[in-house]
Amino acid sequence: MIISLTGFMGVGKSTIARLLGGSLCCKVIDIDRLIEKEQGKSVAEIFQNFGENYFRKLEEETLNRIIGDNNEKLLIISLGGGTLISQNNQKIVKENTYCIYLRASVNLLTERLAAHRGKRPALDSIDDNSLEQEVSDLLQKRLNGYENTAKLIIDVDEKSVRSILNEIISGLDSFNEAFSEV
Numbered sequence: 478m479i480i481s482l483t484g485f486m487g488v489g490k491s492t493i494a495r496l497l498g499g500s501l502c503c504k505v506i507d508i509d510r511l512i513e514k515e516q517g518k519s520v521a522e523i524f525q526n527f528g529e530n531y532f533r534k535l536e537e538e539t540l541n542r543i544i545g546d547n548n549e550k551l552l553i554i555s556l557g558g559g560t561l562i563s564q565n566n567q568k569i570v571k572e573n574t575y576c577i578y579l580r581a582s583v584n585l586l587t588e589r590l591a592a593h594r595g596k597r598p599a600l601d602s603i604d605d606n607s608l609e610q611e612v613s614d615l616l617q618k619r620l621n622g623y624e625n626t627a628k629l630i631i632d633v634d635e636k637s638v639r640s641i642l643n644e645i646i647s648g649l650d651s652f653n654e655a656f657s658e659v
């Protein structure tokens with residue numbers, strides 16, 4: 478089984494994936510980190526040097542390879558915030574993984590992203606005053622992709638990491654129970 482985590486930039490996908498991997502004792506792949514390792518460049522450098530379309534091609538190719546080559550019994554993939562823009566990616570993630578959408582309000586996302594400017598090339602050209610509007614617009618465009626692909630949606634506002642993890646684990650338990658009854 479493959480578990481994938483999706484959601485907007487700054488929602489905490491990488492952190493939750495790492496801690497969930499610790500709880501479930503399984504391998505975790507962070508797609509952005511894998512691309513950076515394989516390309517020997519940061520995501521920001523790839524955007525800067527080759528453009529967003531080039532990054533999206535790498536992302537799609539990497540996602541297909543991770544899923545196609547997987548031989549782990551249980552694997553967690555932390556997707557990028559824009560991975561599910563692509564319909565092909567939505568399809569492969571939906572068909573091959575138990576996708577969890579970490580959902581956060583525009584307020585929370587803006588607060589977190591404002592505190593970490595310079596790390597997200599998709600938002601770097603936006604000035605601080607327009608950040609909230611940009612997050613809202615971009616989220617609106619991506620919402621369907623997240624919601625239609627996910628089998629479990631977790632609202633993260635005002636929740637501790639521990640309670641988010643507990644919700645995920647009980648969601649997985651219910652899924653496994655339903656699955657084993659079939």
Ligand code: S3P
Nearest residue numbers: 485486487520557558559598599
């Ligand atoms: C992106 C999100 C980033 C990374 C890239 C583009 C996006 O991942 O893939 O900077 O377009 O939302 P995180 O969501 O892990 O920040």
